[in-house]
Amino acid sequence: MIYDAxxxxxLIEFDTYIExxxxxxxxxxxxxxxxxxxxxxxxxxxxxxxxxTGIKSINNTQSSTITVxxxxxxxxxxxxxxxxxxxxxxxxxxxxxxRDSQWYQxxxxxxxxxxxxxxxxxxxxxLELRAVMTFQEIRLTNTEYTQQQNxxxxxxxxxxxxxxxxxTKDESILSKFKNGKIGL
Numbered sequence: 043m044i045y046d047a048x049x050x051x052x053l054i055e056f057d058t059y060i061e062x063x064x065x066x067x068x069x070x071x072x073x074x075x076x077x078x079x080x081x082x083x084x085x086x087x088x089x090x091x092x093x094x095t096g097i098k099s100i101n102n103t104q105s106s107t108i109t110v111x112x113x114x115x116x117x118x119x120x121x122x123x124x125x126x127x128x129x130x131x132x133x134x135x136x137x138x139x140x141r142d143s144q145w146y147q148x149x150x151x152x153x154x155x156x157x158x159x160x161x162x163x164x165x166x167x168x169l170e171l172r173a174v175m176t177f178q179e180i181r182l183t184n185t186e187y188t189q190q191q192n193x194x195x196x197x198x199x200x201x202x203x204x205x206x207x208x209x210t211k212d213e214s215i216l217s218k219f220k221n222g223k224i225g226l
Contacts, residue, residue, distance in 0.1 A: 047126035056096035089179040
């Protein structure tokens with residue numbers, strides 16, 4: 043299930059998820075040192091990427107009131123927007139009763155993701171919508187403003203005119219030649 047991150051509104055609901063892959067690679071910056079060795083300065087955390095394949099069946103109207111056409115149009119709308127979503131992946135009911143881990147009891151929640159790649163297939167033979175979605179984590183930070191120190195003596199700050207003004211009338215080379223401003 044895919045929820046709006048700001049309002050908590052259910053946007054898209056699938057009958058089942060058949061595939062879920064997670065990818066997060068962190069890069070380490072290396073600086074060469076004397077005598078051919080390397081030093082690691084910092085670790086660069088890259089955004090998480092989640093690939094999900096979800097299926098919405100045409101015949102399964104008992105589990106939800108959302109139709110295949112609504113799911114397809116919501117996916118296209120979500121792919122074109124910059125809306126942040128929460129993704130909740132819940133295991134199948136028979137697996138949740140046989141396992142004791144938190145994954146099988148509650149599922150996985152991915153927070154603050156944005157859909158950036160979408161492929162869907164809808165054929166009459168399958169009677170289902172199969173959507174392959176790729177989400178990327180969007181990290182939110184608070185804006186921090188600091189108080190600037192006042193200059194001790196503002197009148198001592200030098201002012202310089204270092205810019206140039208672009209001409210308001212643009213003359214082509216041909217018109218300059220015709221007007222006699224450029225000669226051969």
